[in-house]
Amino acid sequence: MYVIPAEGLKVPDPVLRDHLPAEGREVPRDAYWMRRLADGDVIETLPPAAPVAEGSDR
Template sequence: MTKRITVVPAVGRSVPDPEAGDLLPVEGREVTDGAWWRRRLADGDIVVKADKPPTTKASAAKPEEVK
């Protein structure tokens, strides 16, 4: 199975998507993780979007029962 990542263009960047044949949309797109996208990441052209928002200690803790 090929790994997929969701990428968004860095602010002020227009990034071509060779698989789709157009520019990467501002809201991002899921793409195949490969050399092309890793190079765009290394150059600062894109940002990898996290699948899940990170949790903080406060939101990860169980809420106390209300009596």
């Protein structure tokens, strides 16, 4: 799941041993992150769209 920290909070990531960046990151849907979500420490959201490379035929 993709999460961002709630406004004004620094949320530790126990796997990477840093804080969740303001732009968020993909994290496992495990007990730790579900607890953070239930407590309102993080917000589940969609990941940012990947930029399309210039010169692409799409």
